[in-house]
Amino acid sequence: MKSSIIIKCFRVIIIYSVFFTTNGNAAVKDSVQTNPKYEECTHPGKYEPIGVFASCCTGKTDWTFSYSYMNMYCKGNQMGTDKASDQMVFQQYGYMMAPNTMNMQMHMLMVMYGISSRFSAMAMAGYNINTMTMNGIPDNMMHAMTGMPSGTMYMPAATKTSGIGDTKVYLLYKLFQECHYNVIVGGGINIPTGSTTLNGSNMLGDNQRLAYPMQLGTGTWNILPSITYFGQRNITDKNILSYGIETKADIKPANNSLGYSYGNQYNLSAWVSYKLYNWISCSARIEGISQDKISGFDPAVYPLMYNDPSANPENFGGKWLNTYLGLNFYINKTAFKDLRFLVEYGMPVYQNLNGTQMTINSTLQAGCKYSF
Numbered sequence: 470m471k472s473s474i475i476i477k478c479f480r481v482i483i484i485y486s487v488f489f490t491t492n493g494n495a496a497v498k499d500s501v502q503t504n505p506k507y508e509e510c511t512h513p514g515k516y517e518p519i520g521v522f523a524s525c526c527t528g529k530t531d532w533t534f535s536y537s538y539m540n541m542y543c544k545g546n547q548m549g550t551d552k553a554s555d556q557m558v559f560q561q562y563g564y565m566m567a568p569n570t571m572n573m574q575m576h577m578l579m580v581m582y583g584i585s586s587r588f589s590a591m592a593m594a595g596y597n598i599n600t601m602t603m604n605g606i607p608d609n610m611m612h613a614m615t616g617m618p619s620g621t622m623y624m625p626a627a628t629k630t631s632g633i634g635d636t637k638v639y640l641l642y643k644l645f646q647e648c649h650y651n652v653i654v655g656g657g658i659n660i661p662t663g664s665t666t667l668n669g670s671n672m673l674g675d676n677q678r679l680a681y682p683m684q685l686g687t688g689t690w691n692i693l694p695s696i697t698y699f700g701q702r703n704i705t706d707k708n709i710l711s712y713g714i715e716t717k718a719d720i721k722p723a724n725n726s727l728g729y730s731y732g733n734q735y736n737l738s739a740w741v742s743y744k745l746y747n748w749i750s751c752s753a754r755i756e757g758i759s760q761d762k763i764s765g766f767d768p769a770v771y772p773l774m775y776n777d778p779s780a781n782p783e784n785f786g787g788k789w790l791n792t793y794l795g796l797n798f799y800i801n802k803t804a805f806k807d808l809r810f811l812v813e814y815g816m817p818v819y820q821n822l823n824g825t826q827m828t829i830n831s832t833l834q835a836g837c838k839y840s841f
Contacts, residue, residue, distance in 0.1 A: 518797070527581050533580070535579040536576070541573045542570070542571075543827040544571075546825055562778070565672060573598075574598040592639075596632070597633075633685065642654050650698075651700075657692075665685075680770055681785065683779075688726060688730075694720075708745075709744045710744075714739045716738075719734040727767045728768065730763070733760070736758050742797065749798055750797045754793040762782060781824065783823065785824070790818050792816060794814055796812050808837060809838045812836075817829050
């Protein structure tokens with residue numbers, strides 16, 4: 470079912486791109502010479518928001534390096550589309566712990582090289598920092614539910630993990646390539662370099678296997694297909710509108726060595742970007758995400774699943790609809806030539822979560838790109 474949805478998305482993008490390429494060529498030829506001016510292809514609106522995977526490839530033998538920082542902040546819990554108080558988590562589902570806040574940070578480095586005028590290779594590696602705070606069940610409620618006196622269980626207030634995450638390698642191909650439109654298909658592999666066996670303190674004791682959100686990697690070799698359409702139109706001599714649509718997937722063919730795999734994930738994103746001045750553009754983006762539950766389980770995490778919602782594989786995945794606003798800075802002068810600064814801030818407008826999970830409040834992404 471999920472695979473058929475993503476295939477339909479691919480078909481929509483191809484039809485969309487062919488329509489605009491065919492019907493827009495005449496307009497492009499009227500407004501741009503055969504060899505377009507350099508700035509018409511490199512203005513800040515030409516490049517996708519930082520949250521978009523890839524709407525451009527580098528030129529033959531060219532290099533692109535980038536650094537990006539992401540901060541996702543979660544607070545409170547939700548069951549399906551409804552907010553869930555700590556009391557509901559304790560009483561209705563019988564958990565002893567209720568996640569309170571979670572902060573997921575990622576420092577990502579990317580390098581891209583142009584193998585030819587159409588093919589580019591890209592690699593991404595990151596360093597992750599995860600912090601979670603928990604609320605324990607009140608003593609009087611625990612005594613009423615279990616008959617155990619207060620102080621019987623250790624309730625850790627906070628947990629933190631950090632380290633190298635998974636590494637991703639891609640090959641991108643320009644299906645169509647013009648200054649005013651681009652269609653790029655991509656295929657990649659997720660290399661499981663992030664740890665899935667981190668231990669720490671939880672209510673079962675010290676040096677115990679931490680729940681799934683606190684691990685740094687997936688432990689699986691994933692397939693990463695994508696297809697992106699990008700276009701732009703001259704509104705005036707100075708103002709240019711850019712737009713695009715992208716769909717991608719993260720498919721896990723098998724469980725990892727511990728006996729589980731994170732659910733397959735499917736993304737569809739669309740955006741517009743408007744050049745305000747020669748050095749700055751603003752963007753708006755909407756993103757839909759669908760992710761399956763965890764398949765299988767980690768035997769070392771299993772004893773915790775009835776006391777901590779984040780340790781239960783059923784409490785994973787769902788559907789999200791997110792909105793973002795961004796800025797893109799480009800300075801084609803002096804020492805800053807070919808250096809771009811990007812920032813994007815997003816908030817969810819719809820969340821339908823599987824089981825009991827933390828609610829995403831906001832996402833901030835910022836970074837820079839340099840090409841030569």
